[in-house]
Amino acid sequence: MMYTKRFRLHGRWLAAILLSVCCLFTPGTAQAQCGIENTAFQGGEFLNYDLYFNWKFVWVKVGSASMSTVKSKYGGQPAYRTSLVTRGNDKLDGVFVMRDTLLCYCGEDLAPLYHRKGALEGKRYYVDELWYSYPGGKCKVKKHAIKASGEHQWGETTFKDCVYDMMSIFLRARNFDASKMTVGQNIAMPITDASSLKNSWLKYRGKETFKMEGTKEKFRCLVFSFIERDDGKNHELIRFYVTDDQNHIPVRLDMFLSFGSAKAFLKNYKGVRSPMTSKVK
DSSP states (O other), X not given: OHHHHHHGGGGGHHIIIIIGGGGGSOOOOOGXXXXXXXXXXXXXXXXXXXXXXXXXXXXXXXEEEEEEEEEEXXXXXXXXXXXXXXXXXXXXXXTOOXXXXXXXXXXXXXXXXXXXXXXXXXXXXEEEEEEEEOGGGSEEEEEEEEOTTSXXXXXXXXXXXXXXXXXXXXXXXXXXXXXXXXXXXXXXXXXXXXXXXXXXXXXEEEEEEEEOTTTOOEEEEEEXXXXXXXXXXXXXXXXXXXXXXXXXXXXEEEEEETTEEEEEEEEEEEOOSSOOTTEEO
16 A cells, blocks of 8 residues: 555656646637647657666666657547557566556647546556537536546536646647746646646746766756645656757656655657757767
8 A cells, every 4th residue: 555655646757747848838828829839849759768766775767658749630630649658667566566558639739639548556547538629719628537446437627718638738838938938937737637627837947958867968958847736835746857949858857756756768769850959969
C-alpha cells in the first residue's frame, strides 16, 4: 500500500511534464479563439525519453517514455493524433507496476477534440475520457471515468472559456513566444480531467544551458516550474527544460515527489519541424 500511494504520482509525470509544458504561453479565450496557428511541430514527430529515480542516493533507470504526433482524422475532419506511452522496467516492476497510455485528437488549429488516459499503476487501473464541443461560443466537455473499482461515472461541464487536457495543452504550448516573458512570471493552466478542473500554473524561471545525460549534447533551454495548489499550499511538482528554438521540445524534466526525486531525459528525436538551433556545438 505504501509503495502504491507513493508511486501513484509517477503516472502523472509526463502528462504534467511533457504534456503540461504547453499551457504556459497561450492564454485561453472563447471558442472561436481556442484554435491557434501551429508553427512548432508537424505530423511524423517522435520523441523518446529515459526515466530515472533517485534510489538510496543513486540515480537508477526505471523506465522509458515515448511521444508521437501524426496527421489523422477525427469526425471526418483533418486532425493531429498524439500519444504518450510510459513503461516501467523490471527494476520498477519489482516495486510498482506502471503502464500508462495517453491519447488525444486536436484539430489542425490545435483546438482539443478528444482525450483518453488509460493507466495501470500498481494494482490500480483506471480510465479518463473527454469529448469536446463548442456550442454557442463556449467549451462543452463530456466526461467519462472508469474507477479502479470498475465503476463508470459520466458527467458534462460547460465552460465560458477554453479548457484543455494535459495532452492538448502540450501541443498548444509548443507554439508559445517566451521572448516577452519576465523571470518569475506565472501563467494560469486551465487543465481538466474526468473529475475536476485543476488549480495549477507555470512559473518562468529564465534560461539555462543544459548538457544531456548519456548523449552529452548541449541545448539552450527555457526553464519552467509546474505548480499545483493542494491543501492550501503551493507545491512545485515539476521543473522542466524546453529547447529555446521554434520546436520547444522538453529535453529534461525534474519531478519532486513526496517520496523522493525523479528525472526524465530526452534520449532521441526525429521528424522535428524546424532546425534545432538551440543545440550548442
